Amino acid sequence: MLSILKSEWFKLRKSKIFGILLVGPLIGLGAGIGADAVETAGAMNEWYMLLIYMNLPYSVLFLPLVTGVLASLVCRYEHQSGGWKQVLALPVTRGKVFAAKYVLILLLVLFIQLLYLAAIFGAGLYKGVADPFPAAIIWKSILGGWVATFPLVALQLWMSVWFKSFAAPFAVNVVFTLPSILAMNSEKVGPYYPWAQPFAMMYPATDTGDIFFIPWEQLLTVIGGFFLLFYLGGYFYFQRKAV
Amino acid sequence: MEYIVRTENLSKHFGKEKAVSGLEMKIPKGEIYGFLGPNGAGKTTTIRMLLGLMKPDSGRIEIFQKDLKKERLNILGRVGSLVESPSYYPHLTAKENLEAMRKILGVPKQRIAEVLEIVRLTDACDKKVKGFSLGMKQRLGIAASLLNNPELLILDEPTNGLDPSGIIEIRNLIKSLPSECGMTVLISSHLLSEIDQMATTVGIVTKGKMIFQDSIEAMRMFSQQSVLLKVSESDKAWRSLLGRGMKAGLDSGIISLPQQSDEQVAEAVRGLVADGFSVYRVEEEKRSLEDIFLQMTREEQAG
Structure with a gap:
């Protein structure tokens, strides 16, 4: 499994992905620097205010979209010139190849989240935020947002394995991501809509006593449930795919 | 006789069309098996099933006298293959392409240089495969298939796109493999002359059915004047x-x-x-x- 992951990383590393990894955190940084946080100061920790401003473009749009782009990237070179048959004729199981690609995307998303953390910190320093840096941001918002992408990455990997073209999985992604702007404003739909979860999990709520910013039940049922659904869907599709 | 590959009643259909039906392939150890048939006869489909890239509708495949279904990983570790058009990653160089496979196969790094030398790609090994000619891609594919020192080498139309001197080179290479490395080779082709010059055993397939399978000498008997x-x-x-x-x-x-x-x-x-x-x-x-x-x-x- 580790050797497959290494091989996947080797193939991806050579395909100029670093620009893509930087886009999101830079968008966040821009939103943070441009934020009008000073007027509302005093009501709550200024870091949280900054986070809310930065999260809006980042977690609503960029984070869900980038999962699809990364998934397409790790499959693109397999589709191009018979890569699938090359890999799958090696002594590997399809399940492990699928898992390796999945884990690789998750690691990249985690890396993006860490860059985003750096962007939050950078924007705060630039703004001269004086409040103490709340460590909860790190594990609640950054790690929470990461966990929220698990089902999205699974679905996008499924779509990317399926479709040869770059556009089809991306279209699927956009079609589901855009309504999350509406969904997150709805108390009924919001908690159950997978594409709204990155925003929900990164949004600093008042302390609920849960580990993340959303209730446990929501984490397990919505994120866990959709993760299982999408991952198994992709896994079984890949098992039967003729290459 | 010890068969390296043996299929029993192997069948596969795409929709209504039977691509392979009731195929019984027997490849003895140490032979160069020429798998011959016109385009669309089911050669590539058969090879894909031998490699587990495609699941047969019915029938059994035994490689190294082991059931492919049950011991796929073990078998594939001892098989090298080149299926249809050469497979490669265009954004990587020749060397990097082999490195990506080597990481999974776990063979020593020096093997990459060895196989590149065998197919005479050493000079181009740091160039991106995107810019390779078809013949060079084909050579790279052959290099990749040799990477793990396989006991069974499966080459689907290996001389496709090669120039005449390249064809002779690859033909000599393939001919030398059974004696020098103890390999058993399966080569498919739609060109009889190709098979005639390399193979020791021949299987002729048409419309998904094996219509002849014997030594090349037995086939030549048919050509009596x-x-x-x-x-x-x-x-x-x-x-x-x-x-x-x-x-x-x-x-x-x-x-x-x-x-x-x-x-x-x-x-x-x-x-x-x-x-x-x-x-x-x-x-x-x-x-x-x-x-x-x-x-x-x-x-x-x-x-």
């Missing part, structure tokens, strides 16, 4: 030969004597002359393997 006679009054002459109890055919004024010894041919000529016919020409007709192949595939289609 017949002798053609051009004579005056061919119709009468033919009757007189039949009257003498000889096997003879008549086709548009030419008498043919199938599979006769020299003595029998002489006797036939002597008889014709004695009966007063003029013998204009005595010719030997040697059927090429191509003719046999065409005849076999045609018979299959008629039947």
